Amino acid sequence: MAHWTEDFFTGFWSEMQKAAPMTDAAAEEARVLRRILRLRRGSKVADVPCGDGRISLELARAGCRVVGVDACEPSVRRARRQFRKAGLPGTFHHGDMRDLGLPREFNAAINWWGSFGYFDDDTNLEVLRGFADILVSGGRVLIDQVNRERVLRQFLKVVSFENFGVRVTTRNSWDAKRQRINGSWLFERGGKRTRRRSSIRLYTPSQMEALMESAGLTLEFICDGKTGLPFTRGSRRMSAVGRKL
Numbered sequence: 001m002a003h004w005t006e007d008f009f010t011g012f013w014s015e016m017q018k019a020a021p022m023t024d025a026a027a028e029e030a031r032v033l034r035r036i037l038r039l040r041r042g043s044k045v046a047d048v049p050c051g052d053g054r055i056s057l058e059l060a061r062a063g064c065r066v067v068g069v070d071a072c073e074p075s076v077r078r079a080r081r082q083f084r085k086a087g088l089p090g091t092f093h094h095g096d097m098r099d100l101g102l103p104r105e106f107n108a109a110i111n112w113w114g115s116f117g118y119f120d121d122d123t124n125l126e127v128l129r130g131f132a133d134i135l136v137s138g139g140r141v142l143i144d145q146v147n148r149e150r151v152l153r154q155f156l157k158v159v160s161f162e163n164f165g166v167r168v169t170t171r172n173s174w175d176a177k178r179q180r181i182n183g184s185w186l187f188e189r190g191g192k193r194t195r196r197r198s199s200i201r202l203y204t205p206s207q208m209e210a211l212m213e214s215a216g217l218t219l220e221f222i223c224d225g226k227t228g229l230p231f232t233r234g235s236r237r238m239s240a241v242g243r244k245l
């Protein structure tokens, strides 16, 4: 059976992403990311997966040298177009986060907005090792997930919202054995309906610390990456920053 990521991000998801303007939210997110990762003008950053380059664009505007990788080809093309339009340098590859094929020259590798935990435990570790591998000594990696404890405490079995004309209804379940949140998604617009599935391994802070260690990284701190504030039980995000020594 095909892995859920192979079709989840095509179709309605990609259309919603395309319809979303490059927002002020991305500028604010990138500002916090620059601060917590101590990025400067000239810092070399891998944005993986980069989606349509919304964070890459803001980092490039601040003088970072960005390379983005994403498995969704239309998103990669959009990222390239955005950069051309803005007259900014940046390189984008259509590729897989499990096999980056990038040189060891990055000051930071960013896995932003719930893009980690897509695979089984061994493969998630391999993904993190791949990130560590492209960092220069002293480089940092950021892994951003939802705060598992908060999600489980306020578990929403059904979530429904409308985004750029698409009605999205998600039915969630928690697989306690595998520690994964599984989603069954219904996308609707006009008469058209599409169903998709998702499955994401959510890590606790101590599990994330152990994962980082297994990948040759030292956990520096955990914060809420949207605000940059220290992580608490009530944080929405669990954004872990690891350092390669």
Ligand SMILES: C[S@@+](CC[C@H](N)C(=O)[O-])C[C@H]1O[C@@H](n2cnc3c(N)ncnc32)[C@H](O)[C@@H]1O
Residues within 6 Å of the ligand: 005, 009, 048, 049, 050, 051, 052, 053, 054, 055, 069, 070, 071, 072, 075, 095, 096, 097, 098, 111, 112, 113, 114, 115, 118
């Ligand atoms: C939730 S989006 C986040 C994108 C981006 N980080 C952002 O903040 O806008 C997740 C992205 O992961 C990409 N993706 C899914 N599986 C992937 C894989 N195996 N390798 C690379 N990218 C992948 C999807 O195409 C999608 O663009």
